[in-house]
Amino acid sequence: MKSTGLVKLCAVTSGLLLVAGGCGHSSKQSIQGHWSGFNAKRPNYACTVNIAGNELEYHGADSNDWARGSFVFHDDVQPNEMELTVREPSKSSNQMIHAIYQVNGGEMTVAISSSSRPVDFSTNSQNEVFKFKRD
Numbered sequence: 001m002k003s004t005g006l007v008k009l010c011a012v013t014s015g016l017l018l019v020a021g022g023c024g025h026s027s028k029q030s031i032q033g034h035w036s037g038f039n040a041k042r043p044n045y046a047c048t049v050n051i052a053g054n055e056l057e058y059h060g061a062d063s064n065d066w067a068r069g070s071f072v073f074h075d076d077v078q079p080n081e082m083e084l085t086v087r088e089p090s091k092s093s094n095q096m097i098h099a100i101y102q103v104n105g106g107e108m109t110v111a112i113s114s115s116s117r118p119v120d121f122s123t124n125s126q127n128e129v130f131k132f133k134r135d
Helices: none
Strands: 033-039 042-052 055-060 066-074 080-088 095-104 107-113 128-134
Antiparallel strands (some): 033 042, 055 066, 066 080, 095 107, 107 128
16 A cells, blocks of 8 residues: 555545534444545545444555555544554554544545644645545
């Protein structure tokens, strides 16, 4: 897997860039489903994330840019946080990805880092930011 993948995400992350504002559902329920988006550093680089339960699958535009994993999220802090453990592909197995996320209606923003949790949604040398729309 290339480093532009879920290792930098997050549906996904980002995606997994995950609380729907004002909908009254728990975070886990509000993030379920298929999301399409892009990397903010490379807007022409399309990616998708599918979230089912606490499982996440990411696919980038490059066929070698994919990952599967499980996540735990914390919606009791602001910004909301997620810890993703990559299970596949095997060369990235057990890698931990730290993320923050926000959902506004049918849009989700995720900032990720493999070194430390991002503090905001700015794109910089430590963070990758992904923007998604629910399919």
